[in-house]
Amino acid sequence: MQTKARSPLAALVVLLVVTMAAAAQPQQQLVPCMYIFGDSLVDSGNNNNILSLARANYQPYGIDFTGAAPPGRFTNGLTVVDMLADMLGLRPPLIPAYAMAQPADFARGLNFASGAAGIRPETGNNLGRHYPFSEQVEHFRAAVRQMGPNAGSPERLGRCIFYVGMGSNDYLNNYFMPNYYTTAQSYDPAAYAADLLQEYSRQLAALHALGARKFVLAAVGDIGCIPYELARISNNQDDDDAAPSSDSGTGISISLGGVGLTVGGGGGGGSTQAANASRSGGNGGGGACNEEINSAIAIYNRGLLSMVKRLNGGGGGGRMAGATVVYLDTVRTGRAVAASAAAHGFEVLDRGCCGVGRNNGQITCLPMQQPCGDRSKYVFWDAFHPTEAANRIYAARAFNSSAAAGDAYPINVSQLAAI
Numbered sequence: 001m002q003t004k005a006r007s008p009l010a011a012l013v014v015l016l017v018v019t020m021a022a023a024a025q026p027q028q029q030l031v032p033c034m035y036i037f038g039d040s041l042v043d044s045g046n047n048n049n050i051l052s053l054a055r056a057n058y059q060p061y062g063i064d065f066t067g068a069a070p071p072g073r074f075t076n077g078l079t080v081v082d083m084l085a086d087m088l089g090l091r092p093p094l095i096p097a098y099a100m101a102q103p104a105d106f107a108r109g110l111n112f113a114s115g116a117a118g119i120r121p122e123t124g125n126n127l128g129r130h131y132p133f134s135e136q137v138e139h140f141r142a143a144v145r146q147m148g149p150n151a152g153s154p155e156r157l158g159r160c161i162f163y164v165g166m167g168s169n170d171y172l173n174n175y176f177m178p179n180y181y182t183t184a185q186s187y188d189p190a191a192y193a194a195d196l197l198q199e200y201s202r203q204l205a206a207l208h209a210l211g212a213r214k215f216v217l218a219a220v221g222d223i224g225c226i227p228y229e230l231a232r233i234s235n236n237q238d239d240d241d242a243a244p245s246s247d248s249g250t251g252i253s254i255s256l257g258g259v260g261l262t263v264g265g266g267g268g269g270g271s272t273q274a275a276n277a278s279r280s281g282g283n284g285g286g287g288a289c290n291e292e293i294n295s296a297i298a299i300y301n302r303g304l305l306s307m308v309k310r311l312n313g314g315g316g317g318g319r320m321a322g323a324t325v326v327y328l329d330t331v332r333t334g335r336a337v338a339a340s341a342a343a344h345g346f347e348v349l350d351r352g353c354c355g356v357g358r359n360n361g362q363i364t365c366l367p368m369q370q371p372c373g374d375r376s377k378y379v380f381w382d383a384f385h386p387t388e389a390a391n392r393i394y395a396a397r398a399f400n401s402s403a404a405a406g407d408a409y410p411i412n413v414s415q416l417a418a419i
Contacts (some may be wrong), residue, residue: 013196029089030417031161031214033109034081036095037136038218040115041385042081045072045097047115052128054115058367064375064388065401072097073113075381076353078283078390081163081199083395088161088417089362106143107151109160112136119196119203125410126173126180130378133166137203156321157211160277161417164204165218167300170196172223176293193300197307202253204311206319214416216398217303217308222335224290227334227352227361228383233288234358273389301331305409312410326416328398336407337379337393346379353378353387374394 036042040054048057055072056062062070064077071078078094085095095109096102114131116124121132131139174181175192183192204215223229308327313319338349352360354371361383365371370377380406381387386394399414401407 009277025404027089030414031088031090031159032156033107033160034085034088034095034163034230035109035140035160035212036081036111036113036163037140038081038113038135038163039117039169040074040113041114041168042079042111042163042165043072043074043097043113044079044082044094044111046099046111046113047130049099050129052116052130054124054127054130056115060365060369060371063371074385075388075391076375080386080391080395080398081113081165083392084161084163084399084413085109087395087399087414098143103146106147110140110143110199112139113165116169116173117166118168118174119166119199120170120174120183122181123170123174126177133164133200133203137206140207141194141210145206152211154211158213160212161214161413162207162212163216163218166200167196167220167297167304168223171220171293171296173302175296189241189296189299193296196300197303200304201307205249205320208323213309213320213323214419215323215325216328216416217304217325218411219304219330220297221330222289222294223297224292224294225334225350226384227350227355227359227380229290229293230288230350230359231358231361233290297331303330305329316367324411324416324419326411326413329407329409330394333394333397333407336397336405337390341379345376345389347377348372349379351378352380352382353383359383402405 011194036044040056043056045057046240047055054368056074057070057072060076062073062076065071065073073082080096082091085091090109095111096105098110098112101110112131116127116130117132117136118124121134121278123132125132144157146152150156175183178184187195204212207215221273305327308325311320311323311325337344337346341347341349350359352365353375354365354369355361356366356369360380364384365382371381375381375387376389378387381388397405397407399412401412403410
C-alpha cells in the first residue's frame with residue numbers, strides 16, 4: 001500500500017509534539033542528594049531570621065523568583081546551585097535552606113550557605129551574625145544524626161554532591177578591610193592563602209569523615225572587577241584630583257546585601273593598584289579593576305587547584321580515600337562570559353542592575369528600590385552578585401564543560417555525578 005507523504009506543515013507539527021512530549025518527561029535524578037556550603041553567592045535564606053546585615057529577604061531581591069515572598073537569595077532569581085540541582089534532577093522543589101528545612105527534607109539535600117561567611121571564623125563579623133564554614137559543617141553533622149542510619153549512611157552520602165563555594169568574604173570582609181581586621185598585618189598574600197587553605201582542608205576532611213565523597217569546589221572569581229570595586233577605584237581617582245574631604249578613605253559603613261559597603265571613601269579595602277584597562281566592558285563608568293585584590297585571589301586559587309590535585313591523589317600525600325574533587329575555575333568562566341557577552345545577550349558588564357552610586361556599586365540594592373527593567377542584559381544584579389542570567393551560564397559551563405574549555409577540572413559536574 002502506498003503511504004501518503006506528510007506535508008512540511010504536518011511534519012513540523014509532529015516534530016513539535018514529539019519535542020513537547022520529551023520535555024514533559026521527568027528529568028532523571030542523577031544523584032540521591034546535594035549539600036551546599038558557601039556564602040551569599042549561594043545562600044538561599046539561612047540568614048533571614050538572624051541578627052545580620054547580610055540578608056536579602058526583602059524586595060527587589062528575588063523579583064524574578066517564582067513565589068510570593070523574597071526568598072533570601074542575593075540575586076533577582078535563582079542561584080548557580082539552584083540550577084545545578086535542577087540539572088542533577090533534584091528539582092522541583094529547590095534544595096531548601098537548612099534554617100527553614102523540615103526533617104523530611106534532609107535526605108534529599110540541604111543548603112547551609114550563609115551570607116558574609118568565610119573560611120576563617122571571624123570573617124564577616126563586621127556584618128553581624130552569620131555561619132562560617134566550620135559552623136556550616138557542624139550543621140551538616142547535626143543533620144546527619146537526624147537522618148538516621150539509612151539516609152545518613154556513609155554509603156548513601158558518598159553518592160551525593162557536596163558543593164563548596166568559600167573564600168570571597170575572607171578577602172572582601174577580612175583581609176582587605178584593615179580598619180576592622182588585622183590579617184593583612186599578620187600575613188602576606190601567600191601566607192594568608194596558605195592559612196585559608198589549611199582550614200579549608202580541615203573542613204573537607206570533616207565532611208569526608210561523615211561520608212562525603214563527591215566534592216565540587218568553586219574558586220573565587222575576579223572580585224577586583226565587581227561593580228563595588230570599580231566604584232571604589234573611580235572614587236579614589238576622583239579623590240586624587242580633588243581636595244580631600246572629611247570622610248575620604250573611611251566613609252560611612254552600610255550593608256544590606258551580603259558584604260560590607262562604604263559610602264564616600266575607600267571602602268576599607270587597603271591601597272588600590274588598578275590595571276590600566278578594565279576586564280569588564282559595557283556602559284556606566286567604572287574603569288580599571290582592582291588588581292591588588294585579583295592578584296591575591298590568584299594566589300589563593302592556585303593553591304586551591306593544587307589542593308584539589310593532591311586530594312585526588314595526583315599531588316603526593318593528603319588524598320581523601322575514595323573521594324573525587326572537582327575544581328570550578330570561575331575566573332576562566334567569568335572571562336569567557338565577558339568575551340562573548342553579546343552572544344549571551346549581555347549589554348552591561350560593569351554595573352549592578354540594582355544599587356546606588358557609581359556603577360550601582362557604592363550602596364547595594366535598597367528595600368523596594370526599582371531595579372533595571374531587563375535583568376537579562378546585566379551580568380551583575382547588585383554591587384557583588386550575579387544576575388540569574390549570569391548564574392545560568394556559570395551552572396551550564398560547570399555541568400557540561402569539556403576538558404578543552406577548562407571551566408571544570410579534572411571532570412565536570414555531570415561526569416562527577418555519574419561516578
